[in-house]
Amino acid sequence: MPGLLESCKKLFKTKDLYKVLSLKKNASPSEVKRGYHKLSLKVHPDRVHGDGKKTATEKFQVLGKIYCILSDKEKRAVYDETGEVDDEDDVLTQDKDWYDYWRILFHQVTPQDIKEFEEKYKGSDEELADLKDLYCEYEGDMGMIMDGVMCCTAEDEPRFIQILKDLIKKKEITEYKGFTRSITKTKIAERKRKADEEAEEAEEDAKNLGLGEEDEALKSLIHANQQSRAKQMDSFFADLEAKYAEPEKKTKSKGKSKKK
Template sequence: MPSLLETCRELFGSDDLYEILGVKKESSNKDVKKGYHKVSLKVHPDRVSPEEKEEATKKFQALGRVYSTLSDENKRGVYDDTGEVDDENDVTQDRDWSDYWRLLFKKVSVDDIKTFEKDYKDSAEELEDLKSAYVECEGDMDKIIDTVMCATIEDEPRFAKILKLLIKKKEVPDFPSFSKEGKAKKTARKRKHEAEAEEAEMESKKLGLDGDSSLKALIQKKQQSREEAANDFFSQLEAKYAKPKKNSAKSKRKK
């Protein structure tokens, strides 16, 4: 079997384990875990198309080995000091990385989404996301609502009030697309979002989706033109609520 560093160079174009997880050398174990979770979601075999599955599986397995190295204090110390990984004594190479991943990260539930939304709205984090979205989208409220996590058409009056205050304080530019937006565009936006929500709900009922899947479908339908943002939304949610399944872990050790 190729060494971990060789595999990383082939699959990711880098043998810097921290870079691959999108974290820094001085990152805490918690941040390393979040980095692993976020990157692994993008290549999880269950989340990619059939034609991408083979390549994704290789990357997913490699990411598991990367995290296994950096989450172990001794292995991480050796890597930090030497830039090398002890592949010969790595007994985890044949591990089932899907089982390992699921032991680390539980599935997001409807309650998790609702709790996240409750904590996120009107928070400092949402405010920063709104400011960034406003600047990135140059004041286009259609795109802003599609970009900010958990945002719906009902948030528009609240967003508008916040943005007007930020413009007044000169914390963000005054984009004409925001300050001079016409009534017709606002009405069209409302109709569009209502139609998308209704379509997603009807589709979920037709497919017999449960509450969890239905809620996810509604969110992803709203952000279908912002696939990366939608994926990042669930990535952040799963990272926030990613707690080891204690019972599963115990049962594994007993085997």
């Protein structure tokens, strides 16, 4: 079995535990927890199917070990000083259920959390920053941008396009050809049509689940899941749980397994 640093190099292309989580060395405990949560959501084995599931499982386990080190004051201090980790550490070598460990750290998100987050996020500076980052990352491809911005619907696209045009005019962002090509009437109509179809499917699924008008947040969540917006949902859940979750007290005895 390769050591933790070797596994990091193989799976994440770096031996730096901070770089794996996209953190600075002076990151606060809450930033460490947030960084771990965001990345572990992206590689969670339940989100991957087929041949990639084995690699996702390995990444998920490695991230759990990284968090065990960086969240422990003494272990982190040793790593910061030496750049090495103790692969013989019981916490790192024991055959633990990393999913259960992850679930202990983070609560499930409630529909009310989703609703409150969406209301606070839309039109915020955080949404604007995400929009700019996604524009640059995807070089103006509006389809990819719409897949990436949290909580957005087809109704938000005209607003986003106008914001980006204004930013281009102010020379705050580069004017990409991909942006011009992706905001034609035909492209916008195609995305709107697809979104409408997905909304209808979400409504049907909501009815099948017995959800009423009071469950709009859950309907929105179903809709987002049907759109297969992996990146959007990863970031969405990470932000929500980082804002609302507190460590959950373990109530079950050590010998009992968690039933799902």
